[in-house]
Amino acid sequence: MKSLKILAVDDHKMTMLGYKYILEDFDFKDFKVKMDMEDSFDSGKLKIEEEVKKDSPYDIILLDIQLSPIKEGYSRTGEDLGIISRKISPNSKIVFLSSFSDNYRINSIMQTVNPEGYMVKTEINEDALTDMVNTVLTAPPFYTKKALIAIRNRMSTNIHLDDNDKKLLYYLSIGTKTKDMVEFVSLSLSGIENRKRQLKEIFGVDKENDYKLITAAKEKGFI
Amino acid sequence: MKSLKILAVDDHKMTMLGYKYILEDFDFKDFKVKMDMEDSFDSGKLKIEEEVKKDSPYDIILLDIQLSPIKEGYSRTGEDLGIISRKISPNSKIVFLSSFSDNYRINSIMQTVNPEGYMVKTEINEDALTDMVNTVLTAPPFYTKKALIAIRNRMSTNIHLDDNDKKLLYYLSIGTKTKDMVEFVSLSLSGIENRKRQLKEIFGVDKENDYKLITAAKEKGFI
DNA sequence: CAAAAACCACAGAAATTTTAAGGTTTTTGT
DNA sequence: ACAAAAACCTTAAAATTTCTGTGGTTTTTG
Known part of the structure; x- marks a missing residue:
């Protein structure tokens, strides 16, 4: 056999x-x-x-x-x-x-x-x-x-994130401070702030805290 | 019961x-x-x-x-x-x-x-x-x-297409001539030509004919 | 409660995408 | 086989989008 x-x-x-x-x-x-x-x-x-x-x-x-x-x-x-x-x-x-x-x-x-x-x-x-x-x-x-x-x-989602978005979410999830992210993400500080705001919109958690954003992103498999 | x-x-x-x-x-x-x-x-x-x-x-x-x-x-x-x-x-x-x-x-x-x-x-x-x-x-x-x-x-792919790309692929798949697509896709003719070229690159069928492009896109579920 | 961090808005800079115009190559119909 | 149509390609300028820097206000932290 x-x-x-x-x-x-x-x-x-x-x-x-x-x-x-x-x-x-x-x-x-x-x-x-x-x-x-x-x-x-x-x-x-x-x-x-x-x-x-x-x-x-x-x-x-x-x-x-x-x-x-x-x-x-x-x-x-x-x-x-x-x-x-x-x-x-x-x-x-x-x-x-x-x-x-x-x-x-x-x-x-x-x-x-x-x-x-x-x-x-x-x-x-x-x-x-x-x-x-x-x-x-x-x-x-x-x-x-x-x-x-x-x-x-x-x-079930058609959200598309580029490298910066993914990095941002990742560093956010491990507790990196926004102001320190400039080291890892190739964006200026205000750029990072902007993206973060946009991400909250995309994930439907406008005006909510970062924890909510991370949870939503994890649920959908982006982190 | x-x-x-x-x-x-x-x-x-x-x-x-x-x-x-x-x-x-x-x-x-x-x-x-x-x-x-x-x-x-x-x-x-x-x-x-x-x-x-x-x-x-x-x-x-x-x-x-x-x-x-x-x-x-x-x-x-x-x-x-x-x-x-x-x-x-x-x-x-x-x-x-x-x-x-x-x-x-x-x-x-x-x-x-x-x-x-x-x-x-x-x-x-x-x-x-x-x-x-x-x-x-x-x-x-x-x-x-x-x-x-x-x-x-x-x-298995992380290709992301916007509305114009999807429309372009769709109309291409039903045999619409490139020059006629300006009616359906909100781009100029040269814009459409450009996108088409890019799409072929994205789907890994550079310089090949449209049929190959459509096949690849269908296989991956974009049409 | 003071300092740090986060957040926000906006104007100009930078980067990307689109258009228009010109041309060459390929396909199509007869 | 040939002329016309369509497709394809390149380039510079225009349009659009994104990013940055600055100056603030609000929120969080120790």
Whole structure:
């Protein structure tokens, strides 16, 4: 029987092991699952490259969003690995696993990687896992309910923000003072004040406080 | 046992009847379905208003996208009825049914109505219907696979088009000559030419013919 | 309660988009 | 195959939009 190659990249080894046992034991119709595991960005990337070179790329790549806690220098996330995987192994189906449903992250990944699947870990069980494998192979996409809700939230608006707007919202959300934003956002102070006012209008929270703005933006997946 | 009120609005009476029989016969856990049917925009709207006035609004409203062939004057689509329903009966769950998976229409409806469900008719069967009812009531949204694919296509891009761009693409898709577009798009001829060039860049079909542009735009749900 | 930060309004500067006019290339109909 | 029409392209000036700097008022903070 044909064997189906899956790679899981996650720094929670135990979690991966659970997936591995479930999928390798399960009785799929046309194949038997063979799952490899890696626990870091670099080793994951290397494994993907190796298998591509051997002309036997992974059928499915499972990526945790939060990989290795910030290494020296800058951190490489599961999202980054997803982007790279698409390039070096374009025939592999990519599925993201995230610990919680983060509207912004999901939407960002939809644009940068456009994965065949997206699962929020609290929603994963044996059924969901095996379903995912079948769906992703034959008729993608597969999204768990919470992922779908995040996607729906975003789709239901046609607000378009440029880089400055996004940065502004982000720095606002981490408590940066308006006057300090000139360092991060390429606008003058009055420019920033203006944009902020506009953003409140766009999100329907005119004349309200910043908290309301951040909440609205988070709900719709912009932060 | 509690009864669940559903209204279906569709000008294919036989189709509705099929849904009615399936849903009314099915053994739901907590309720019995009672389904009303209307075959036009106006009668549908009236019925929704009546039930709201009687303080017993519909739990679920099923709307076909294509309603009555263009009446005298301008046509009122299922989408229009959806927008109105949301206003007059905000607690009803709205589910759209469409005969084919039209990327543009789906995306447009996601923004104007943001329905709890979206089903492409070729994908509807007894299971899907009953699933939809349960899901929409307890944990929306419910989208059939083809709807999901359309949504994914759109999500995977962050192209933003203004009104002129959309009009331009639309008129281009129905074969309007560039020189005639000045009538419909509020731009000069050279403005239109410019935009067209830009659009081709945005959609990654530089220097290619219009057909390629239209195809790309359709694929991503902009037409 | 004083200092800091946020907020607001407005005029001029800067940047972007649009237009008009000129031309070349491609498509269309006969 | 050829002439006319349409599409395409470039450029400079005009129009529009966005941004900045300034001088204020109001709100928040320690």
